Amino acid sequence: MGITQILFWILSVMALFSALMVITSKNPMHSVIWLIIVFFAISGHYLLLNAQFLAIVNIIVYAGAIMVLFLYVLMLMDLKKETEPAKNRWLKVAGAMAGGSLLLVLVAALRKVDIENGIAETRTGDIGLIENLGTALFTEYVVPFEISSILFLSAMVGAVVIGKKE
Amino acid sequence: MIDWGILLEKSILILAVVTISLVIAMYATWAERKIAAVIQDRRGPNRAGPFGLLQPVADGLKLFMKEEIIPNASSKFLFIAGPALAMITALMTSAVIPWGPSINLFGRDINLQIADINIGMLYVFGVxxxxxxxxxIGGWASNNKFSLLAAIRGASQMISYELAMGLALIALLMLTGSLRLSVIVSQQSEGMFNWNVMYQPLGFIIFFICALAECNRTPFDLPEAENELNFGYHQEYSSMKLGFYLFAEYINMFISGVVMSTLFFGGYDIPFVNEANWGNAWWVGLVGFGVLMTKALFFVFVFMWIRWTIPRFRYDQLMNLGWKSLIPLSLLNMVITAVVILLLNK
Structure with a gap:
């Protein structure tokens, strides 16, 4: 096993274990911190695929901004009550069904993937480098890129409107 | 096949950089007191050793010897993780800084940079x-209302000022065209008029103010406003955990001084001297490193000077400055930079 493979296994175990801890932790604060570790593991995977820009943006945006806001909200909540009221049984059934159908869709989508020939190019391919990604985004995919930026703008305006409602 | 030489080289470099950061942070505490003393017309520390130079050692020893108290009601793991995280994030930035020109030692070309990644600037921003x-995490795990309030203040302050900092960096990035810090430094090494601060003075001022806010230094030290919050987010901490929090602040100060010198003031470039044809002997690297240190320590001095000169902002003033002044100003800076670059290239 080369170093890349060893790192892959370490990162995968880290990501899966932390993801499980996110949903099994009783304390939401701990869940958020486990989720941050998941993001770091995924960034590690991106680095193995030589997608440096994606890796660092994942850390800046998710670990550095969104999770900070999550923590921010959670810190203001009263987490002392250890016993959370049990959810309605029908709610549990509905949740299980929704999650199960998502799993079904994912499995159906991934079933036909050609795993044997689709080996990841580790440390080679350079499309993930910032120059190439920038060129691709601003030439080939400029329209979707601009549309998604308008989406962000509308979300921002919406947030301001909601915040000003008083 | 692993190149053991590079492994050894990088390990030594990491060890050296971390040690230097820690020693400088240690003596920054001494310098802070001396500067405060000069500004307030006092003597400052002068008992331990000549000029009080052993004072940081005595302080460190004292912090290590103190009783360690962990509050009962808090999450013990997170309580310990808080200062550790503060320290780790303070030290992590140093990995992408080019500390000097590359030198030739024992027949090897040694790059005085731990990791020359092509997303250097984004890495700094991520850290x-x-x-x-x-x-x-420290403020929350303390299970104390004052600590929590201070942590919330700190978080909102840092999020607000990160934005303006990022926008100032984007304007700089348009100028350099590269995120690699070694390239940014070598672009500036032609002479003093190639330093980025000459082209981005407004960007530098915005970056400097945001760096003050990110380091929680006066006038932005609201997370540790003693007269409002008792002691701030580290109120429940004792012993070396408290020491780590205080220490991380000084390391942050030093590292942001280094980042500012690298991005805006030519890094290890010596002003008025053309050092390009000095070759790559070991002493050239040392001189470059010394020049970078001088620039960085000058910024640390300015940080301290500001701390003992300017009073603290009120919370609403802080938010107004961040959102209503710095962000529009940095957006304007960005647009002007873009337009000028576009016109000059045409």
Whole structure:
């Protein structure tokens, strides 16, 4: 096993274990911190695929901004009550069904993937480098890129409107 | 096949950089007191050793010897993780800084940079955005209302000022065309008029103000406003855990001084001297490193000078400055830079 493979296994175990801890932790604060570790593991995977820009943006945006806001909200909540009221049984059934159908869709989508020939190019391919990604985004995919930026703008305006409602 | 030489080289470099950061942070505490003393017309520390130079050692020893108290009601693991995170994020930025020109030693070309990645500037920004976790987790895990309030203040302050900092960096990035810090430094090494601060003075001022805010230094030290919050987010901490929090602040100060010198003031470039044809002997690297240190320590001095001169902002003033002044100003800076670059290239 080369170093890349060893790192892959370490990162995968880290990501899966932390993801499980996110949903099994009783304390939401701990869940958020486990989720941050998941993001770091995924960034590690991106680095193995030589997608440096994606890796660092994942850390800046998710670990550095969104999770900070999550923590921010959670810190203001009263987490002392250890016993959370049990959810309605029908709610549990509905949740299980929704999650199960998502799993079904994912499995159906991934079933036909050609795993044997689709080996990841580790440390080679350079499309993930910032120059190439920038060129691709601003030439080939400029329209979707601009549309998604308008989406962000509308979300921002919406947030301001909601915040000003008083 | 692993190149053991590079492994050894990088390990020594990491060890050296971390040690230097820690020693400088140690003596920054001494310098802060001396500067405060000069500004307030006092003597400052002068008992331990000549000029009080052993004072940081005595302080460190004292912190290590103190009783360690962990509050009962808090999450013990997170309580310990808080100062550790603060320290780690403070030290992580140093990995992408070019500390000097590459030198030739024992027949090897040695790059005085731990990792020359092509996303250097984004890495710095990423680590800055993680810096808030030490304060937030520590403040929350203390299970104390004052600590929590201070942590919330710290978090919102850092998020607000990160934006303006990022926008100032974007304007700089348009100028350099590269995120690699070694390229940014070598672009500036032609002479003093190639330094980025000459082209981005407004960007530098915005970056400097945001760096003050990110380091929680006066006038932005609201997370540790003693007269409002008792002691701030590290109120429940004792012994060396408290020491780590205080220490991380000084390391952050030093590292942001280094980042500012690298991005805006030519890094290890010596002003008025053309050092390009000096070759790559070991002493050239040392001189470059010394020049970078001089620039960085000058910024640390300015930080301290500001701390003992300017009073603290009120919270609403802080938010107004961040959102209503700095962000529009940095957006304007960005647009002007873009337009000028476009016109000059045409």
């Amino acid at each position: 800055v955005s993680l810096g808030v976790y030490g304060i937030m």
